[in-house]
Amino acid sequence: MPPAGAAHTLVRRSHEERVLRVLQQAGALSRGEIAERVGLSRTTVSDITSELLERGAITVVDTDAAGRTGSGRPAELLALDPGSGQFMGVDFGHRRVHVAVADAAHEVIAAGTAHYLPEAPWSARCDAAFGLVDRLSTETGVHYGALQAIAVGVPGWGNRLSADGVADTFVARFHAPVTVDNHVRYAGLAEAARTAADTAQNLIYLRLSDGVGGGLVVDGRLVRGAGGHAGEFGHVTVAGEAGVLCRCGKRGCVETVASVPAILARCRELGVPLDDLDDLRAAVAIAQPTVDRVLRDAGTAVGRVLGAAAMTLNPSAIVLGGEIVTIAPTLLQQVRSTITYELSWLPDAAPVVRASALADSGGALGAITALFHESPMLADYPAHAAPHRSRSPHVHPTSNDGARWPS
Numbered sequence: 001m002p003p004a005g006a007a008h009t010l011v012r013r014s015h016e017e018r019v020l021r022v023l024q025q026a027g028a029l030s031r032g033e034i035a036e037r038v039g040l041s042r043t044t045v046s047d048i049t050s051e052l053l054e055r056g057a058i059t060v061v062d063t064d065a066a067g068r069t070g071s072g073r074p075a076e077l078l079a080l081d082p083g084s085g086q087f088m089g090v091d092f093g094h095r096r097v098h099v100a101v102a103d104a105a106h107e108v109i110a111a112g113t114a115h116y117l118p119e120a121p122w123s124a125r126c127d128a129a130f131g132l133v134d135r136l137s138t139e140t141g142v143h144y145g146a147l148q149a150i151a152v153g154v155p156g157w158g159n160r161l162s163a164d165g166v167a168d169t170f171v172a173r174f175h176a177p178v179t180v181d182n183h184v185r186y187a188g189l190a191e192a193a194r195t196a197a198d199t200a201q202n203l204i205y206l207r208l209s210d211g212v213g214g215g216l217v218v219d220g221r222l223v224r225g226a227g228g229h230a231g232e233f234g235h236v237t238v239a240g241e242a243g244v245l246c247r248c249g250k251r252g253c254v255e256t257v258a259s260v261p262a263i264l265a266r267c268r269e270l271g272v273p274l275d276d277l278d279d280l281r282a283a284v285a286i287a288q289p290t291v292d293r294v295l296r297d298a299g300t301a302v303g304r305v306l307g308a309a310a311m312t313l314n315p316s317a318i319v320l321g322g323e324i325v326t327i328a329p330t331l332l333q334q335v336r337s338t339i340t341y342e343l344s345w346l347p348d349a350a351p352v353v354r355a356s357a358l359a360d361s362g363g364a365l366g367a368i369t370a371l372f373h374e375s376p377m378l379a380d381y382p383a384h385a386a387p388h389r390s391r392s393p394h395v396h397p398t399s400n401d402g403a404r405w406p407s
């Protein structure tokens with residue numbers, strides 16, 4: 001038997017470790033929330049946290065005043081020393097890269113965007129990302145000295161080789177573990193992570209952008225599929241032989257009807273000269289009837305594909321992402337009503353259909369979410385070197401790049 005003093009020290013240390021672990025996983029919590037999660041009394045937690053605060057292992061990051069409705073003093077939110085770890089999320093799109101860096105307290109400490117041409121090779125895209133990372137360092141004073149892991153999102157198909165190359169390039173540059181996955185899937189994960197736990201278990205995410213891609217969360221797990229191609233809704237055929245030639249080589253894919261370039265091209269074909277999303281916004285503002293028709297056609301095509309997916313997977317939520325979804329509400333309405341019709345014979349299967357609450361930065365934030373996020377959502381993922389930082393299903397990235405992620 002160890003002497004009573006030693007036993008007390010052991011218990012104390014185990015309590016400290018539990019408190020530190022829960023903060024590592026959840027970001028920032030009040031003393032009450034910590035007590036609830038670790039199953040210790042408030043008095044004990046209060047004792048432990050004051051000692052940890054004194055030692056500088058944890059820090060007061062905020063109060064919960066913003067989210068409070070009742071009266072009384074706002075509770076302090078405690079988090080790990082933010083300097084004890086950094087996590088980088090990178091999202092390579094067709095024309096731009098987003099980078100976001102969060103600290104151990106789950107606060108986004110640097111974020112930004114750099115652009116490149118759609119035909120830019122991967123070497124140039126990585127250079128753009130590294131230039132951005134350097135610029136962010138100069139602007140924010142963040143030096144990436146505590147970088148624990150990096151998650152890089154890349155566009156969906158045909159990218160296995162480039163994905164490996166990108167991973168190697170990032171490892172060589174930062175000497176940190178790198179995970180690479182589909183960037184739309186990361187955006188879907190960010191979306192599921194910020195959705196109420198009961199509806200995030202089964203969710204379909206679809207993004208309409210330069211291309212069309214998707215992500216699936218089934219039974220609380222992000223689905224990759226056998227070869228990492230699950231959720232490639234963009235190349236489901238909707239228009240057949242008469243359809244427009246797609247970059248995948250087939251004709252009439254969803255992407256040839258509902259991607260942003262496809263919608264703009266169709267409007268031009270019908271005599272409405274639209275060059276970009278700003279033009280589209282202006283046309284929507286005056287309810288231009290041809291544009292309205294093109295958007296409805298695109299929405300019908302997307303709604304049918306998502307309706308079929310909903311019959312296959314029975315999700316509780318379908319989330320549509322991409323700037324065009326907020327610019328053109330008609331599109332979302334048409335997707336929603338098409339899905340309603342498709343599932344009209346199964347009324348209790350009707351999912352919530354909504355626009356993404358995350359801005360274009362969702363992919364980068366979702367990549368960081370993947371690093372913070374442990375099972376069940378990522379339980380089936382290959383064991384990459386990325387450390388799992390969170391068991392909490394409540395990591396809530398926000399659309400504001402500068403914002404904290406409350407847990």
Ligand SMILES: [Zn+2]
Nearest residue numbers: 235246248253
């Ligand atoms: Zn295609």
